[in-house]
Amino acid sequence: MAVLPISITGDPVLHSPAKPVDSIDGAIRELVANMFDTMDAAPGVGLAAPQIGVPLRIFTYSWSDDEVSWRGVAINPELLITPPPVGVPNPEEESEGCLSVPGERFGLRRAEHAILRATDLENVAYEINATGWLARIFQHEFDHLCGILYTDRLGEEDQRVVKKVTRKLGWGVPGKQWVPGVDRLEG
Ligand code: ZN
Numbered sequence: 001m002a003v004l005p006i007s008i009t010g011d012p013v014l015h016s017p018a019k020p021v022d023s024i025d026g027a028i029r030e031l032v033a034n035m036f037d038t039m040d041a042a043p044g045v046g047l048a049a050p051q052i053g054v055p056l057r058i059f060t061y062s063w064s065d066d067e068v069s070w071r072g073v074a075i076n077p078e079l080l081i082t083p084p085p086v087g088v089p090n091p092e093e094e095s096e097g098c099l100s101v102p103g104e105r106f107g108l109r110r111a112e113h114a115i116l117r118a119t120d121l122e123n124v125a126y127e128i129n130a131t132g133w134l135a136r137i138f139q140h141e142f143d144h145l146c147g148i149l150y151t152d153r154l155g156e157e158d159q160r161v162v163k164k165v166t167r168k169l170g171w172g173v174p175g176k177q178w179v180p181g182v183d184r185l186e187g
Contacts, residue, residue: 001030001033001034001036001037002034002037002038003034003037003038003041003179003180003181004034004035004037004038004052004053005052005053005177005178005179006038006042006047006051006052006099006100006102006177006178006179006180007050007051007052007053007100007176007177008100008101008102008171008176008177008178009100009101009149009151009166009171009172009176010166010171010172010173010174010176011053011174011175011176011177012174013050013053013054013055014050014051014100014144014147014149015147015149016050016055016147017055017145017146017147018048018049018050018055018056018057018058018144018145018146018147019055019056019057020056020057020076021056021057021058021075021076024075024119024121024122024123028056028058028075028121029121031049031054031056031058032058032060032073032121034052035047035049035052035058035059035060035073036060036062036073038052038180039060039062039099040062041180041181042099042180042186043180043186044099044186045061045062045063045137046059046060046061046062046063046137046140046141047059047060047099047141048141048144048145049145050144050145050147051099051100051144057075057076057077057145058073058074058075058076058145059073059074059077059141059142059144059145060072060073060074061073061074061134061137061138061141063133063134063137065132065133065134070128070134072120073118073120073121074116074118074119074138074141075118075119075120075121076118076119077116077117077118077138077142077145078116078117078118079114079115079116079117079138079139079142080114080115080117081111081113081114081115081135081139082111082112082113082114083111084109084110084111085109085112086109087109088107088109088155089107089108089109090107091107094107094108094109094110095107095108096108096110096136096140096150097186098140098149098150098151099186100144100149101149101150101151101162101171102178102183102185102186103185103186104151104162104165106150106151106154106158106161106162107158108150108153108154110135110136110139110140111135111139112131112132112135113129113130113131113135114130114131114134114135114138114139115127115128115129115130116128116130116138116142
């Protein structure tokens with residue numbers, strides 16, 4: 001098992017749709033183990049396979065609320081969501097980040113409810129009816145599998161800030177990566 005480099009915005013793998021997983025074999029099991037290691041080291045609450053350069057429909061998540069701990073892998077997921085609330089996001093409560101845009105945070109409205117349907121590593125189908133932050137994590141990670149970053153969903157003004165930061169840090173080009181535990185860009 002290993003902590004892998006995380007691709008930074010601008011790498012084509014992050015901006016293209018991922019492909020379905022055909023079968024869960026040893027290589028997929030190893031990939032998922034490495035995804036958990038990388039997510040935990042970052043640290044992050046979710047990680048999608050394209051973020052470590054693998055264009056497959058897989059994401060991991062790990063998050064605890066007051067009552068429950070959620071930790072798992074979603075293979076070939078589907079996501080059903082309620083419409084996101086209208087209006088501007090509350091910067092305190094709706095601030096989102098991404099390991100592929102490390103160190104940055106922007107407010108974004110997300111659906112309050114999401115139903116995740118996916119397969120686990122044993123090839124067993126499962127469903128999670130998520131609300132609040134867990135629903136947000138699922139929407140964020142599912143977007144990655146469609147080649148969408150949360151920054152793509154921001155308003156015009158925030159998009160301008162993202163462009164500025166991207167230019168300043170030399171991102172926005174293929175091949176940029178960072179390594180959790182080495183570069184310490186998050187957490
Ligand atoms: Zn992300």
